[in-house]
Amino acid sequence: MALVKPGARCSDVDVAANGYLKEQGYGDYLLHRTGHGLGLGNHEGPWVAEGSEDVLRKNMVISVEPGIYIPAIGGIRHSDTVLVTLTVYPTDLDALTITASKPLQRLKGKIIRKAVGIK
Numbered sequence: 001m002a003l004v005k006p007g008a009r010c011s012d013v014d015v016a017a018n019g020y021l022k023e024q025g026y027g028d029y030l031l032h033r034t035g036h037g038l039g040l041g042n043h044e045g046p047w048v049a050e051g052s053e054d055v056l057r058k059n060m061v062i063s064v065e066p067g068i069y070i071p072a073i074g075g076i077r078h079s080d081t082v083l084v085t086l087t088v089y090p091t092d093l094d095a096l097t098i099t100a101s102k103p104l105q106r107l108k109g110k111i112i113r114k115a116v117g118i119k
Contacts, residue, residue, distance in 0.1 A: 001091060004064065004082050010046050010054040017066045018050070026068045029075075035063040038081060060084040 003013045014034040021030060033049030038061045046054030048062055056062070062082050069075035090096060 001064065001080070001082070004056065004062070004084060005086060006056055006058040006084060008056045010048045010052040010056060010062075011050055013048050013056075013064070014050050014052065017048075017064065021066060021068060029068045029070050030066070031069050032067060034066050037062050056084045058084060058086075 003016055017034040018027075018030055021027065033047060033052075035048035037044045037046045046052065046056065046060065046062065048054075048064065060083075062084065063079050064082055065077050065079035067075055067077035
């Protein structure tokens with residue numbers, strides 16, 4: 001995900017995602033590209049794939065959905081829909097989990113909602 005930003009080559013994103021899966025021992029079970037663009041259609045450019053010449057631009061929306069398919073067992077894909085931007089956002093489970101024990105985060109959320117006119 002750190003590579004998904006304006007100016008990044010889609011092929012580099014694919015190499016990073018599939019490279020990680022290969023390092024984990026799943027290289028023989030990768031059957032398709034890492035992702036694709038989303039727009040008027042569900043599957044369109046830019047293609048997040050090996051050999052792709054597409055370059056990410058600000059405000060593109062892409063999927064990042066690597067998959068592992070093991071014969072006689074099954075397959076798994078995890079898909080994230082990503083807005084290409086320079087914004088840094090949390091991805092760890094603790095930061096994404098809303099609990100009552102995070103009063104500072106709740107206060108920040110309340111301030112932001114008030115600032116943008118959401119009650």
